Amino acid sequence: MKIAKLVLILAYLSTSLVKADSTWVQPDSENLLVMQLSSGRVVLQLAPEFAPAHVRNIRQLVAQGYFDGSSILRSQDNYVVQWGDPESEPGKQKSLGKAAATLKVEFFRDLEDINFVEITSTDAYAEKVGFVDGFPAASDGKRVWLAHCYGMLGVSRDVEDDSGNGSGLYVVTGHAPRHLDRNVTLVGRVLEGMSLLSSLPRGTGDLGFYESSSEYVPINSIKLGSDYFASSPAGIGLKMMNTNSAEFMQHVATRTSRTEGWFLEPTGKIELCNVGVPQK
Amino acid sequence: MKIAKLVLILAYLSTSLVKADSTWVQPDSENLLVMQLSSGRVVLQLAPEFAPAHVRNIRQLVAQGYFDGSSILRSQDNYVVQWGDPESEPGKQKSLGKAAATLKVEFFRDLEDINFVEITSTDAYAEKVGFVDGFPAASDGKRVWLAHCYGMLGVSRDVEDDSGNGSGLYVVTGHAPRHLDRNVTLVGRVLEGMSLLSSLPRGTGDLGFYESSSEYVPINSIKLGSDYFASSPAGIGLKMMNTNSAEFMQHVATRTSRTEGWFLEPTGKIELCNVGVPQK
Numbered sequence: 294m295k296i297a298k299l300v301l302i303l304a305y306l307s308t309s310l311v312k313a314d315s316t317w318v319q320p321d322s323e324n325l326l327v328m329q330l331s332s333g334r335v336v337l338q339l340a341p342e343f344a345p346a347h348v349r350n351i352r353q354l355v356a357q358g359y360f361d362g363s364s365i366l367r368s369q370d371n372y373v374v375q376w377g378d379p380e381s382e383p384g385k386q387k388s389l390g391k392a393a394a395t396l397k398v399e400f401f402r403d404l405e406d407i408n409f410v411e412i413t414s415t416d417a418y419a420e421k422v423g424f425v426d427g428f429p430a431a432s433d434g435k436r437v438w439l440a441h442c443y444g445m446l447g448v449s450r451d452v453e454d455d456s457g458n459g460s461g462l463y464v465v466t467g468h469a470p471r472h473l474d475r476n477v478t479l480v481g482r483v484l485e486g487m488s489l490l491s492s493l494p495r496g497t498g499d500l501g502f503y504e505s506s507s508e509y510v511p512i513n514s515i516k517l518g519s520d521y522f523a524s525s526p527a528g529i530g531l532k533m534m535n536t537n538s539a540e541f542m543q544h545v546a547t548r549t550s551r552t553e554g555w556f557l558e559p560t561g562k563i564e565l566c567n568v569g570v571p572q573k
Numbered sequence: 574m575k576i577a578k579l580v581l582i583l584a585y586l587s588t589s590l591v592k593a594d595s596t597w598v599q600p601d602s603e604n605l606l607v608m609q610l611s612s613g614r615v616v617l618q619l620a621p622e623f624a625p626a627h628v629r630n631i632r633q634l635v636a637q638g639y640f641d642g643s644s645i646l647r648s649q650d651n652y653v654v655q656w657g658d659p660e661s662e663p664g665k666q667k668s669l670g671k672a673a674a675t676l677k678v679e680f681f682r683d684l685e686d687i688n689f690v691e692i693t694s695t696d697a698y699a700e701k702v703g704f705v706d707g708f709p710a711a712s713d714g715k716r717v718w719l720a721h722c723y724g725m726l727g728v729s730r731d732v733e734d735d736s737g738n739g740s741g742l743y744v745v746t747g748h749a750p751r752h753l754d755r756n757v758t759l760v761g762r763v764l765e766g767m768s769l770l771s772s773l774p775r776g777t778g779d780l781g782f783y784e785s786s787s788e789y790v791p792i793n794s795i796k797l798g799s800d801y802f803a804s805s806p807a808g809i810g811l812k813m814m815n816t817n818s819a820e821f822m823q824h825v826a827t828r829t830s831r832t833e834g835w836f837l838e839p840t841g842k843i844e845l846c847n848v849g850v851p852q853k
Contacts, residue, residue, distance in 0.1 A: 370768045417844035468723045475838040488650040488775040495768040558755040564697035
């Protein structure tokens, strides 16, 4: 009886260790969104662990086809691109259908509940920085929140803290605006097609909004990864380095030490948003 | 006699104070370069105080028309655009004329020799950070060097520390690659037209180089500001906030505190490359 229990425990441990040690992981298509632009596809990975209500709402909107025929409305240099319903007049806007119209911001997870892989870095904005299952994150030693690095996906909102709902989304295309951390809900990151967003012409209106509708960039569709990749057993194909793996810590060390011959004064330092998560 | 001397000293002091207190400064056209693309003009401001030999060489190349008919050869997402002679075969390359072919890297100025305006920030890469006459900079308490923030202009080089000469130049178009500080010579910053560079299609070759010459972005010309603006007494028109002014320190304080109503958790922190120097 005792031995059987021990075997079970060992079996469980070995499974979880193998999982934790795996260097490359394929993102679960359940957590992917695929945005189709005329220039190609952008694949986004959602972070339901950090923003469960927002991710649920975004999935609902996507399932309803809310973003099909929507537009990229804003491209502010060194900041963000933003998309949503091109119609701003309340009566004419697309229906949110079954999705919630107001959602309170979601930022925090408890440090003790999650796998926060801390890196050695001095950060301008937080006590600790590191990664949680592929996402750059910061912590005060108790709570952990996602960090606004290049390529992160967030939910636009107005002044009220429940004025966002996921019908307006943005991606960071410039130097990390980390002052937005804990102020806007981050819901994921771009895995593929980032340059289709970052190289868009900049809007000439206030905050980089396109001034005329002829400048809007059409979004043909946004689909759930589980639908988009349903007919393709390999899914996205792309593999991301597992930030819980020893190889990732080696990657961080290499990015920190910079001992390649080209460097004259290897920095020996690294900043969170300069780490990057390798993919293949 | 003594009174006359005192008056002269006071007159001198008041002039220099007025100059130091002036909130807005118009960049000296002597230190400007104007790059003409088919999409518009890009104005660059040189930093001869930090890289005198490189700036002299670049001016020489520009005066010889070296860059007229050259090309942007590289656009690497979240990193840099780079330009120079599209011909890589030694025998066929453009002549450097009177310009030097090799220049040792130039990084440092003594802190005590310059006006380093330190800001309150925790930096991942340096002990102190701040601004020197408009340029973001870092310091170890003795030396000061320019920092690789968005929009900074640098000199490409190979492995040897004297393999750059200014015939190949790059501009930072992504999250600040601060590990390049003290490794590549920075020679200036973009003042106008940044989005013409940052929104270029990304190259699909290694390091974001364009794979075929049909993708190269033609540079019609690069001219010295002193020539380009010679016929226009107003010069560039653009005014930059004087980083030595009280108003600039107020700008840094505002960017740090973020007490605007929109912010839920004002950060109270700032990172060097998120400060930005206002212009009008």
